[in-house]
Amino acid sequence: MFEVVDEVLRRARRAGARGAEVYAERAHTRRIKVYRQRVEEISVALRRGVGLRVFQDGAVGYAYTSDLSLRSLDDLVARALGNASVTDPDPYAHLPTPQGEPAPVDVYDPLLAQATDEERIAVGLRLEQAALSYDRRVKTVEDTVYADSDAEVFLANSAGVRGSYRESDCYAFAYVLAEQDGQVETGLSFTVGRNPNQLTPEACGSEAAQRACDLLGARKIASMRATVVLDPFVAASFLSVLSSALTADAVQKGRSLFAGREGQLVASEIVTLSDDGVHPDGLASAPFDGEGTPCQRTLLIEDGVLQGFLYDTYTANKAGRASTGNGLRASYASLPSVRPTNLVVEGPPTPLAQVIGGIERGVLVTDAVGVHSGANPISGEFSVGVNGLLIESGRLAGGVHEVTLASDIVSMLKGIVAMGDDARWVPSGSILTPSLVIEGVSIGGV
Amino acid sequence: MGIDDIEVDLLEATIRRALVRGGDFAEVFVEDRATLGLKLEDRKIEDASGGREVGAAVRLNDGERTYFAYTDEVDERSLFAAAEAVAAAVRDAGAARATVVALGNVRTGGGQHRILVPPETVTVRLKSQLLRAGDEAARAFSGAVSQAIVSYSETRQRLLIANSEGGLVHDDRTRLRLVASVVARREDVIQTGFESLGKSMGFEVLDEDVAAEIGRLAAQKAVAMLAARPAPVGPMPVVLANGFGGTLFHEACGHGLEADSIAKGASIYAGQLGEVVAAPIVTAYDDGAIANEWGSSAFDDEGVPTQHTPLIEGGRLTHYLYDRMRARQAGVSPTGNGRRQSFRHVPIPRMTTTCIAPGDADPEEIIAATKRGFYAKSLAGGQVEPASGNFVFGVAEGYLIENGKVTTPLRGATLVGNGIDVLKNIDMIAGDFLIKSGMCGKDGQSVPVGTGQGTLRIKEMTVGGTGS
Numbered sequence: 001m002f003e004v005v006d007e008v009l010r011r012a013r014r015a016g017a018r019g020a021e022v023y024a025e026r027a028h029t030r031r032i033k034v035y036r037q038r039v040e041e042i043s044v045a046l047r048r049g050v051g052l053r054v055f056q057d058g059a060v061g062y063a064y065t066s067d068l069s070l071r072s073l074d075d076l077v078a079r080a081l082g083n084a085s086v087t088d089p090d091p092y093a094h095l096p097t098p099q100g101e102p103a104p105v106d107v108y109d110p111l112l113a114q115a116t117d118e119e120r121i122a123v124g125l126r127l128e129q130a131a132l133s134y135d136r137r138v139k140t141v142e143d144t145v146y147a148d149s150d151a152e153v154f155l156a157n158s159a160g161v162r163g164s165y166r167e168s169d170c171y172a173f174a175y176v177l178a179e180q181d182g183q184v185e186t187g188l189s190f191t192v193g194r195n196p197n198q199l200t201p202e203a204c205g206s207e208a209a210q211r212a213c214d215l216l217g218a219r220k221i222a223s224m225r226a227t228v229v230l231d232p233f234v235a236a237s238f239l240s241v242l243s244s245a246l247t248a249d250a251v252q253k254g255r256s257l258f259a260g261r262e263g264q265l266v267a268s269e270i271v272t273l274s275d276d277g278v279h280p281d282g283l284a285s286a287p288f289d290g291e292g293t294p295c296q297r298t299l300l301i302e303d304g305v306l307q308g309f310l311y312d313t314y315t316a317n318k319a320g321r322a323s324t325g326n327g328l329r330a331s332y333a334s335l336p337s338v339r340p341t342n343l344v345v346e347g348p349p350t351p352l353a354q355v356i357g358g359i360e361r362g363v364l365v366t367d368a369v370g371v372h373s374g375a376n377p378i379s380g381e382f383s384v385g386v387n388g389l390l391i392e393s394g395r396l397a398g399g400v401h402e403v404t405l406a407s408d409i410v411s412m413l414k415g416i417v418a419m420g421d422d423a424r425w426v427p428s429g430s431i432l433t434p435s436l437v438i439e440g441v442s443i444g445g446v
Numbered sequence: 447m448g449i450d451d452i453e454v455d456l457l458e459a460t461i462r463r464a465l466v467r468g469g470d471f472a473e474v475f476v477e478d479r480a481t482l483g484l485k486l487e488d489r490k491i492e493d494a495s496g497g498r499e500v501g502a503a504v505r506l507n508d509g510e511r512t513y514f515a516y517t518d519e520v521d522e523r524s525l526f527a528a529a530e531a532v533a534a535a536v537r538d539a540g541a542a543r544a545t546v547v548a549l550g551n552v553r554t555g556g557g558q559h560r561i562l563v564p565p566e567t568v569t570v571r572l573k574s575q576l577l578r579a580g581d582e583a584a585r586a587f588s589g590a591v592s593q594a595i596v597s598y599s600e601t602r603q604r605l606l607i608a609n610s611e612g613g614l615v616h617d618d619r620t621r622l623r624l625v626a627s628v629v630a631r632r633e634d635v636i637q638t639g640f641e642s643l644g645k646s647m648g649f650e651v652l653d654e655d656v657a658a659e660i661g662r663l664a665a666q667k668a669v670a671m672l673a674a675r676p677a678p679v680g681p682m683p684v685v686l687a688n689g690f691g692g693t694l695f696h697e698a699c700g701h702g703l704e705a706d707s708i709a710k711g712a713s714i715y716a717g718q719l720g721e722v723v724a725a726p727i728v729t730a731y732d733d734g735a736i737a738n739e740w741g742s743s744a745f746d747d748e749g750v751p752t753q754h755t756p757l758i759e760g761g762r763l764t765h766y767l768y769d770r771m772r773a774r775q776a777g778v779s780p781t782g783n784g785r786r787q788s789f790r791h792v793p794i795p796r797m798t799t800t801c802i803a804p805g806d807a808d809p810e811e812i813i814a815a816t817k818r819g820f821y822a823k824s825l826a827g828g829q830v831e832p833a834s835g836n837f838v839f840g841v842a843e844g845y846l847i848e849n850g851k852v853t854t855p856l857r858g859a860t861l862v863g864n865g866i867d868v869l870k871n872i873d874m875i876a877g878d879f880l881i882k883s884g885m886c887g888k889d890g891q892s893v894p895v896g897t898g899q900g901t902l903r904i905k906e907m908t909v910g911g912t913g914s
Binding site: 033035038039040041042043044045046047048049051060061062063064065066067072075079082083084085086087088090117139140142177183184185186223253254255257333334335369370376378379381382383384385387401402403404405406408442444445 | 484487488490491492493494495496497498499500501510511512513514515516517518519531532535537570571573574592593629631635636637638677679680707710711712714790792827828829830831833834836837838839840857858859860862863864908909910911
């Protein structure tokens with residue numbers, strides 16, 4: 001693909017682009033769905049395309065295409081330049097310059113390319129079987145999905161940035177329905193890796209089934225203020241909303257509740273949060289970001305104190321500092337934007353049983369719905385619907401549902417009194433977190 | 447090769463190749479999509495991005511199985527490669543094998559949703575003026591407005607859909623959307639407001655006055671919420687305003703009527719046809735054919751004409767929403783609800799514009815009849831688990847109702863409930879019917895949808911907030 005990348009750079013320069021950056025990708029993907037121990041769907045695909053960002057004295061224009069013919073590449077250049085002519089010039093918008101060697105992180109496993117469809121299907125079949133045989137109350141596994149991607153990224157710009165890497169990943173999940181006395185509850189679990197052999201379908205299937213079965217018999221409860229335990233799945237969905245407030249983009253545009261609070265206590269002293277783009281086990285790790293800046297580990301909160309934010313080249317220029325390697329792209333069709341790579345929560349672990357044993361009255365939250373619609377990342381307030389297990393006198397006392405949980409992000413971060421010993425990767429974003437125990441949360445019921 | 451260069455012979459040959467190892471339905475879907483997106487923030491037009499994606503997908507159904515492949519290149523070599531990848535994936539095919547019918551039944555869409563001013567004929571500069579008009583109106587509304595994000599997007603999607611039953615459909619869809627998101631701040635309190643307009647129309651629907659109105663409405667919501675108190679917690683009567691209030695029906699019921707959930711018994715509405723699932727005053731439908739609506743198109747993404755599908759009549763469930771495969775399995779006609787995000791996605795049953803039909807009450811009369819309750823004027827997104835029917839959605843703009851009057855603004859509220867319970871609890875519906883546009887996500891695919899309803903009341907529903 002470097003031939004295409006160089007061709008676009010040449011044509012952009014010839015057409016008058018002063019600064020040009022080209023990002024190209026090529027990915028082989030496969031998705032297999034299984035239902036009732038039979039293959040339900042097999043999808044195979046080759047996706048490729050190229051995006052061009054031009055810088056004309058601080059004005060930026062972007063265009064992309066999946067059509068790599070020479071005529072189409074000329075059209076690409078014309079569109080990018082045309083778009084640059086309507087954006088407002090900004091003194092901090094300039095082409096990224098080379099920032100050193102790519103980070104030494106290995107994100108490709110050749111075993112993925114060697115896997116056969118039979119092996120991929122087997123992962124799905126084993127996953128569904130484990131869920132179906134977990135408990136006779138398991139009604140069906142609505143979705144059992146295995147998917148993988150083998151992708152190559154190519155990046156070059158007219159200031160001398162140039163690099164490429166290959167990345168493999170795969171995941172599988174099951175969405176289980178359990179039924180008892182006419183009541184249906186659902187459970188979801190994932191397994192992720194860089195090749196299918198790293199996946200753990202049996203454990204994943206059993207866990208998804210367990211999460212559904214544990215909720216059977218769930219009832220509504222009265223409103224109360226109580227201690228909640230967010231399991232890693234739920235903790236991760238809150239962290240992903242929180243993370244948008246930790247980007248320099250949100251800070252510089254007045255959209256972050258953390259603006260101007262560096263050096264202040266914003267969370268409980270046991271909380272340390274980092275963005276780690278070079279974590280060996282993180283699926284969002286990469287040698288460099290969508291602008292060619294090497295990925296790195298960036299401390300966001302240490303012992304409860306806000307340390308800093310995430311930057312891409314533009315926000316770093318504006319703040320007079322270096323990019324943290326967080327100018328990420330969703331695909332060749334999108335401009336880089338400031339986003340987290342792998343978020344990692346660290347703190348002193350306490351065995352989960354001990355945590356629950358110490359709670360007089362509370363809820364172990366295993367599912368939160370509406371986090372993205374019910375949370376306001378600007379004000380930090382949120383109110384979401386949750387399902388989980390009631391905790392009474394230190395014991396789990398049956399499922400609860402149709403309750404809401406409301407608070408604001410800072411009160412919640414400050415209210416963290418303990419963390420479980422169950423840290424794990426959650427793929428919605430790529431977040432490594434244990435269960436979080438929070439005091440004084442408002443729970444809305446009947 | 448472009449979408450216009452594809453000959454019928456090549457489509458037929460591709461379908462034939464996909465079917466060599468069996469299968470009872472094969473389809474080729476070719477797409478040429480051009481987009482433009484502009485975004486203003488901090489008073490500056492900071493993003494201007496456009497692109498073109500051309501690709502094709504080959505799909506094969508064998509009973510309940512789907513085999514699918516796509517390619518970013520549209521030429522004979524790539525189409526045949528996709529067809530062969532599909533055929534190679536086929537395992538233990540049933541004896542049934544589709545006979546390929548010659549592609550004769552050609553139909554062309556586009557005329558149902560007239561485009562007077564194609565957006566691609568308007569300069570990008572003129573479009574960027576809309577963003578400035580929206581921004582200026584938002585900031586002029588109140589000194590408390592601290593930030594405005596205004597974005598414009600347009601898409602022209604040209605499609606060619608051919609299948610083994612002989613259908614060949616050309617469709618040409620133009621959609622555009624203007625969205626304003628405004629932040630207001632007073633001391634430590636920050637609130638946001640949102641407003642949008644989306645249509646399957648050309649540039650004739652937008653001008654600077656329309657853009658200014660969208661900016662002003664978003665600012666009005668943000669500023670109103672600055673004075674808000676924390677919303678109360680607990681069950682109470684809820685009045686949902688017209689327009690965005692339609693999210694309720696979309697979440698509480700619509701997703702549970704999509705035939706993929708029904709086929710797997712993963713919906714509370716499975717097996718409920720003819721049963722009472724709502725109050726007798728409730729009539730609801732899905733309609734993908736409403737002229738120029740954001741969620742409309744002449745055909746769905748399987749080449750089936752869109753239609754008006756009655757879902758609930760007089761409180762009884764009358765129909766589900768089908769794509770071709772689920773309709774074939776259920777022995778019914780497809781309803782024009784087989785939709786996909788792009789050629790890179792498998793079509794699945796999806797809503798188009800889903801509505802609760804207007805009633806004969808007056809919106810003021812509904813408020814006046816409510817002694818104490820919650821008025822949800824504008825809803826944010828929501829989410830549902832069709833299997834249990836439990837849903838939740840966020841309230842963007844809410845107020846307390848006291849003694850039949852809308853009083854204090856309330857912030858941070860979420861509404862939770864169960865689909866059938868809530869529909870049965872609807873006791874008043876007004877005639878101020880309004881359709882709003884949005885994007886709906888399911889199985890990793892996002893498609894344009896609309897929701898329509900008049901102001902209505904739910905006798906009792908759980909409100910979750912931080913207040914008391």
